[in-house]
Amino acid sequence: MARRKKIYEGKAKILYEGPEPGTLVQYFKDDATAFNAEKHAVIEGKGVLNNRLSEFFMTGLAQVGIPTHFLRRLNMREQLVRQVEIIPLEIIVRNFAAGSMAKRLGMEEGAALPQPIIEFSLKDDKLGDPLVPEEYIIAFQWASQQDLDDIVRLALRVNDFMSGAMYGVGIKLVDFKIEVGRIWDGDFQRLVVADEISPDSCRLWDLQSGEKLDKDVFRRDLGNLTDAYAEVARRLGVMPTNATHITKPTLIN
Template structure:
C-alpha cells in the first residue's frame, strides 16, 4: 500500500485514510502509555499481537451478531475498519474488583462482583477521562437514551461471550474497556463496536494462579509484559508471528 494520509495519532494506534470511502486503516504501534500519558514506554511486538488478538475477538463477536467496525486484517500491524463517528465514552465492564474500582471504593482486588458493573467515562484527555453518569451523557448530548440502551445491551452481550471464551482458555476476564461508534448507512444509523479489544484494554488473569496477563504488568513495572501478551495470543490459538 502506498503513502496514505494520516488522520489521527493516538497513544497506541494511528488512523490512516482507507482505500475506499467510508474506510480507515488502523495501525497498531508498540508504544504503551499509562496514567493518561504519565508513564510512557515501548512493548516490543505489542502492535503485532494486539492487531491479531483484536482481529480474533472482533471476528468471534461478529459471529454471534455483534456489529463491529472491523472489516479485515491487512498485514502484521494494520487492519481495515469502517469509518464511524466515535461516541466520546469509554465503557468499562467489570466482573471482578480491580484497578480504579478497588481504589475508589475500597473493595479488595480480586473480589468477584455480584453482577457485572458498567461504568462510563467521558473520553477527554485534558480532563483525565472523568467518570460520568447516564444523565451527564444524555444531558450533554454525547449519546441519546436510545444509543445508551444499545451500548449497554451490546456491552453485556460482549461481556457474557468474552467471559466464556476466556474461561475456556484458563483466563478470567476481570474487566475491560470498550468504545462504540455510529455507523451511517443510507440514512440509517447503527451503534457498532469500535477501537480494539486486547490486553491493552482488558484485565486478564490466569484462572489458576491469578497471574496478570495484561497491561497492568507495564503499569505496575512487573516485567515480562511481552511474554504476557504472547501467552494470551497463544491460548487464543493465534500463532505468534515474527515481529
C-alpha cells in the same frame, strides 16, 4: 497497500485514510502508556500482538452477531476498518473489583461483583477520562437514552462472548473497556464496537495463579509485557503453543 493521509494518531494506534470511501487503515504501534501517558515505553512486538488479538476478538464477535467496525487484517500491524462516528465515551464492563474501582470503593482487588457493572467515562485524556453518569451523557448530548440502552445491551453481549472465550483458555476476564461508533445509512444509525479489543483494554488474570496477563504488567512493573500478551495469544491459538520468549512475534497466518 500505499499508506495514505494520516487522520489521527493516538497513544497506541494511528488511523490512515482507507483505500475506499468510508474505510480507514488502523495501525498498531509498539507504544505502551499508563497513568494518562505519564508512563511511556516502546515495547517491540506489542503492536503486532494487539493487531492479531483484536482481529481474533472482533472476528469472534461478528460470528456471534455482534457488529464491529473491523473488516479485515491487512498485514502484521494494520487492519482495514469502517469509518465510524465515535461516541465520546469509554464503556467499562467490570466482573470483578480491580483498578480504580477497587481503590475508589475500598474493595479487595479480585472480589467478585454481584453482576456485571457498566461504567461510562468521558474520552478526554486532558481530564483523565472522568467517570460520568447517564444524566450527564444525555444532558450534554454525547448520546441519547436509546443509544445508552443499546450500548448497555451491546456491552453485555461482548462481555458474555469475551468471558466465555477467556474462561475456555484458563483466563479470568476481570474487566474491559470498549468504544462504540455510529454507522449511518441515510437517517438510520447502527451502533458497532470500534477501536480495539486487546490486553491493552482488558484485565486478564490466569484462573489458577492470578498472574496478570494485561497492561497491569506494565503499569505495575510486574515483568515483560510482550511475554504476557504472547501468552494470551498462545492460549487462544493465535500463536504456536510451543513458542518461547520473543521480541519479534512470529504469528500464525
